[in-house]
């Protein structure tokens with residue numbers, strides 16, 4: 001096997017035998033929120049959203065034009081927004097010539113683990129009808145020791161973590177074609 005390694009479409013130096021590639025995200029911590037006004041990373045506290053230095057007051061705060069009497073410019077709370085991809089720890093691909101398999105892994109919970117999606121070819125001399133065939137293994141609801149619990153929304157779409165309530169059943173994803 002000869003493996004070429006590309007990043008953003010550019011060929012990277014490799015020994016031609018690369019068997020695993022990982023993109024790590026959020027290696028600087030697990031901040032999930034950022035202030036729209038001042039741009040600082042913020043975390044939720046009992047008193048409100050605070051910066052790393054426990055600052056609850058946003059220097060860039062601007063009262064809304066139609067505001068009732070409230071905090072003045074630079075004296076209000078941070079305006080938190082979710083940081084894109086802050087829910088993902090890492091994404092990786094590994095190939096295993098011995099197992100004749102390719103595995104894609106995506107970590108969204110405990111960074112030591114990941115959801116894995118594996119395509120493998122069953123050995124030609126294996127017993128049964130699947131000998132020589134390619135099979136796909138995917139995470140599923142009720143899986144023992146899951147990376148995160150899954151609940152089926154519809155075939156092929158799962159809610160990650162928690163249960164689906166009758167009213168909170170998700171609609172199509174924002175970017176769905």
Ligand SMILES: [Zn+2]
Nearest residue numbers: 035038058078
């Ligand atoms: Zn702010």
